[in-house]
Amino acid sequence: MHMFKVGSAGVPFTRSFLTRITAKNNSLVRPRFYSTAPPPPVGSKTVPSTFQVFDREAKKVQKNRAASNVKLSRQVDYVKDEVAFRVVDRLLDIKREFNEVVELGSGSGHIAKHVDTDMMKKLIMCDMSEVMLSRDEEVEYEVPVERRVVDEENLPFPENSLECVISSLSMHWINDLPGAMIQIQRSLKPDGVFIAGLFGGDTLFELRTSLQLAELDREGGISPRISPMADSRDLGSLLSRAGFTLTTVDVDEVTVNYPSAIELMEDLRAMGESNAVINRRGLLKRDTMLAAAAIYKEMYGNPDGTIPATFQILYMIGWKPSPTQNKPLERGSAKHSLKERLEGNDLTTTTKSQ
Amino acid sequence: MSKPRRTVAAFSASIATCASTATAYGACISATMNDVHKGVCEKEFLAFKECVQASMKRKW
Numbered sequence: 001m002h003m004f005k006v007g008s009a010g011v012p013f014t015r016s017f018l019t020r021i022t023a024k025n026n027s028l029v030r031p032r033f034y035s036t037a038p039p040p041p042v043g044s045k046t047v048p049s050t051f052q053v054f055d056r057e058a059k060k061v062q063k064n065r066a067a068s069n070v071k072l073s074r075q076v077d078y079v080k081d082e083v084a085f086r087v088v089d090r091l092l093d094i095k096r097e098f099n100e101v102v103e104l105g106s107g108s109g110h111i112a113k114h115v116d117t118d119m120m121k122k123l124i125m126c127d128m129s130e131v132m133l134s135r136d137e138e139v140e141y142e143v144p145v146e147r148r149v150v151d152e153e154n155l156p157f158p159e160n161s162l163e164c165v166i167s168s169l170s171m172h173w174i175n176d177l178p179g180a181m182i183q184i185q186r187s188l189k190p191d192g193v194f195i196a197g198l199f200g201g202d203t204l205f206e207l208r209t210s211l212q213l214a215e216l217d218r219e220g221g222i223s224p225r226i227s228p229m230a231d232s233r234d235l236g237s238l239l240s241r242a243g244f245t246l247t248t249v250d251v252d253e254v255t256v257n258y259p260s261a262i263e264l265m266e267d268l269r270a271m272g273e274s275n276a277v278i279n280r281r282g283l284l285k286r287d288t289m290l291a292a293a294a295i296y297k298e299m300y301g302n303p304d305g306t307i308p309a310t311f312q313i314l315y316m317i318g319w320k321p322s323p324t325q326n327k328p329l330e331r332g333s334a335k336h337s338l339k340e341r342l343e344g345n346d347l348t349t350t351t352k353s354q
Numbered sequence: 355m356s357k358p359r360r361t362v363a364a365f366s367a368s369i370a371t372c373a374s375t376a377t378a379y380g381a382c383i384s385a386t387m388n389d390v391h392k393g394v395c396e397k398e399f400l401a402f403k404e405c406v407q408a409s410m411k412r413k414w
Contacts, residue, residue, distance in 0.1 A: 286414055
């Protein structure tokens with residue numbers, strides 16, 4: 001799937017140069033090939049270049065900038081609050097009282113608003129943006145919180161140290177999603193649980209199409225305006241690949257109506273969710289913006305003149321394997337025929353034998 | 355920080371004022387969905403843009 005080049009930037013090796021390198025560093029000449037690259041070693045700052053889709057530095061700047069306008073930033077909490085509530089709802093299904101729960105990409109504390117002391121004794125909020133993390137520092141939550149500046153791509157937690165990792169609307173900015181999930185799995189204790197909600201591929205499809213059509217008509221080409229996002233079909237295999245068991249994935253949609261595409265883009269910026277794709281164009285021309293707003297309204301607009309924006313949310317739950325967990329029964333050990341049960345022929349006998 | 359927000363509001367209001375030209379432009383684009391290229395709806399766009407500029411009392 002991914003191509004690895006020996007000579008980076010296409011510089012051809014001359015023979016003498018090659019021998020010099022061979023003597024120094026054998027791994028440069030004989031690269032290791034993976035179907036996909038391995039996760040970076042714990043604590044290292046490097047992400048394999050094939051996974052570099054997002055500009056994390058730019059994302060940090062955007063989040064800091066967004067959160068520094070406290071009033072506006074609080075005004076646009078609605079999507080993150082709603083999804084955090086739904087993620088907490090999934091945590092609520094787990095009848096277990098956690099001592100500490102780590103939240104990755106907490107923003108200014110959307111999960112913290114919804115959890116209570118029956119679920120956990122303490123919440124550790126982690127985010128890459130210090131300004132966003134401390135925006136609501138003076139707010140009292142039911143559960144005590146600790147705030148930590150953490151890069152979600154390089155987790156600082158030791159192996160087998162956490163009971164529960166939770167994440168809401170943050171993992172869509174992670175470059176190396178498989179690697180990040182492997183790191184999470186490693187840092188969990190056996191029988192620890194990971195619950196996350198992240199944006200799926202159908203998110204903002206209306207805006208994506210409108211901007212593409214507008215750019216085609218006005219400028220004669222398209223550029224990446226909306227991030228590529230995960231697909232629900234991929235998440236199951238990602239979870240299993242990272243070594244989680246008893247995995248669950250489900251999909252949900254939140255639709256928000258806006259007066260026009262202009263307000264939608266403005267709110268996204270205020271959330272700190274502006275475009276951070278690495279090869280993005282920094283500028284959206286006013287003409288293109290006008291055109292996109294008109295196309296959006298014409299193609300997707302509601303009868304009342306507003307426009308809908310779809311946020312597709314993918315939820316996933318995975319457990320770190322442990323010998324204490326329930327295992328599936330052995331093959332062939334069933335006592336009843338599922339076929340008969342489903343056809344309803346065997347109803348009386350099954351109820352009797354129960 | 356409130357100034358850019360006001361500009362955005364004015365921009366959006368002007369687009370709403372020019373609903374008829376905006377609809378004409380949008381309809382032109384959806385009609386040519388499969389073959390959109392540069393300037394395919396130039397005439398409709400210019401009418402829309404002029405209307406927005408007149409409404410905002412600004413030119414660009």
